Amino acid sequence: MTLFKDVRSPLSYWRPYSMKSNLSRRVAALQPSATLAMAAKAKELKAAGRVIYDLSLGEPDFNTPEHIRKAALDAMDAGYTHYTVASGLPALKEAVAKHYTAKHGLNYTAANITITNGAKHALHNIFTVLIDEGEEVIIPAPYWVSYAELVKLAGGVPVIVSTTQENNFKLTAEQLRDACSEKTKCLLLCSPSNPTGSMYSGEELGQLADVVLEKDLWVVSDEIYENLIYGDNRFVSFATVRPGLEERTVLVNGVSKTYAMTGWRIGWSMAPAAVAKKMASLQSQETSNPCSISQYAAIAALEGSQQCVADMLAEFAKRRDFCAQRIAEIDGLSCPVMGGAFYAFINISKHLGRKYGDKMIETDTDWCLELLEKKGVAMVMGSAFGAPGYARASYATSMENLEKAFEKIEEFLS
Ligand code: PMP
Numbered sequence: 425m426t427l428f429k430d431v432r433s434p435l436s437y438w439r440p441y442s443m444k445s446n447l448s449r450r451v452a453a454l455q456p457s458a459t460l461a462m463a464a465k466a467k468e469l470k471a472a473g474r475v476i477y478d479l480s481l482g483e484p485d486f487n488t489p490e491h492i493r494k495a496a497l498d499a500m501d502a503g504y505t506h507y508t509v510a511s512g513l514p515a516l517k518e519a520v521a522k523h524y525t526a527k528h529g530l531n532y533t534a535a536n537i538t539i540t541n542g543a544k545h546a547l548h549n550i551f552t553v554l555i556d557e558g559e560e561v562i563i564p565a566p567y568w569v570s571y572a573e574l575v576k577l578a579g580g581v582p583v584i585v586s587t588t589q590e591n592n593f594k595l596t597a598e599q600l601r602d603a604c605s606e607k608t609k610c611l612l613l614c615s616p617s618n619p620t621g622s623m624y625s626g627e628e629l630g631q632l633a634d635v636v637l638e639k640d641l642w643v644v645s646d647e648i649y650e651n652l653i654y655g656d657n658r659f660v661s662f663a664t665v666r667p668g669l670e671e672r673t674v675l676v677n678g679v680s681k682t683y684a685m686t687g688w689r690i691g692w693s694m695a696p697a698a699v700a701k702k703m704a705s706l707q708s709q710e711t712s713n714p715c716s717i718s719q720y721a722a723i724a725a726l727e728g729s730q731q732c733v734a735d736m737l738a739e740f741a742k743r744r745d746f747c748a749q750r751i752a753e754i755d756g757l758s759c760p761v762m763g764g765a766f767y768a769f770i771n772i773s774k775h776l777g778r779k780y781g782d783k784m785i786e787t788d789t790d791w792c793l794e795l796l797e798k799k800g801v802a803m804v805m806g807s808a809f810g811a812p813g814y815a816r817a818s819y820a821t822s823m824e825n826l827e828k829a830f831e832k833i834e835e836f837l838s
């Protein structure tokens with residue numbers, strides 16, 4: 425069984441002798457997103473009648489809250505179904521700016537903000553605008569699957585720095601300093617992290633910021649899990665930890681995870697005005713505005729009651745505790761402390777290099793594929809996040825699904 429479908433049609437083998445290569449060098453090595461590919465595989469098996477416990481995709485299983493859906497209906501009825509400003513509605517930019525001022529004391533205005541087609545699109549914009557051919561972007565591993573690919577698409581060079589489970593998968597200031605070269609342009613941070621769920625304290629971010637200032641780097645801080653924080657952890661926005669960081673930081677966020685709005689495709693970036701201006705130009709040429717109706721829904725999400733966020737968080741917290749308990753109970757499994765987001769990054773290395781039935785399983789990829797095949801549990805292989813020997817479970821799924829999935833994992837391992 426292979427994860428990625430072979431998409432070559434018989435026609436793609438046919439090429440008249442005079443024809444040049446079809447694909448640009450930029451995309452030749454591009455892989456599909458492993459998270460989306462695994463989710464597609466799970467859906468395919470489900471459609472074929474298999475019972476599947478799907479822990480593959482990081483997307484809230486809740487419906488988008490009612491007042492947000494209603495705002496979208498109202499927007500359509502009011503005729504807000506046309507182009508907006510390419511970089512997003514001024515009212516939505518205001519709502520985003522207000523949020524950052526109220527919550528983090530950051531003084532961004534509409535001139536700093538670009539509303540995008542999801543946070544993923546914001547990342548694409550940022551790398552296109554910031555990175556020149558050959559410039560390096562430091563990415564701590566484990567990393568979210570799309571980072572390195574988006575950097576490469578922009579002509580940049582991802583420099584992957586591995587972190588350890590002992591240090592809760594956090595990059596240290598020393599590691600950052602060692603990874604810098606003449607060509608380093610930017611550091612990419614994701615806290616709380618996809619895929620590990622670990623998060624940096626304000627103090628740890630401050631130590632990284634000192635190196636950032638010393639080495640004159642930019643920072644892209646992906647803060648999309650800002651509102652999914654557990655226990656005593658406190659979220660700190662990178663731009664706030666030292667004076668002067670706003671000038672060299674691009675913050676990424678959106679409504680996808682906080683408000684269960686993955687399908688609406690609204691994210692944003694907050695950057696120095698000159699950078700934001702170029703992102704707006706890029707967007708005006710590439711995509712025009714994100715969906716107008718979704719933008720109105722996002723305003724309602726940011727400005728309406730936040731009770732829905734608290735309710736979803738309470739549910740995620742129960743699931744997180746359940747996963748932590750089950751992982752600790754199952755022999756040979758472990759995971760870092762889950763401070764935020766909705767992922768358990770499970771160390772499966774003690775269960776590799778052994779037989780399952782009569783099949784030898786050596787790698788996390790084979791382990792995940794075998795688990796899916798034999799027990800119907802879908803997780804994403806750690807290798808896709810630059811961390812072989814691990815498997816990522818998303819607990820953005822029902823408790824019932826999680827209970828069943830861990831039963832099946834236990835069966836699989838014994
Ligand atoms: N950043 C991280 C860390 C993510 O996990 C995701 C997952 N969707 C994104 C960005 C992209 O979010 P969106 O769906 O808004 O594009």
Ligand code: GLU
Pocket residue numbers: 457459460480481482483544569570618
């Ligand atoms: N970010 C989610 C995940 O990691 C959604 C999938 C994606 O956008 O790649 O599962």
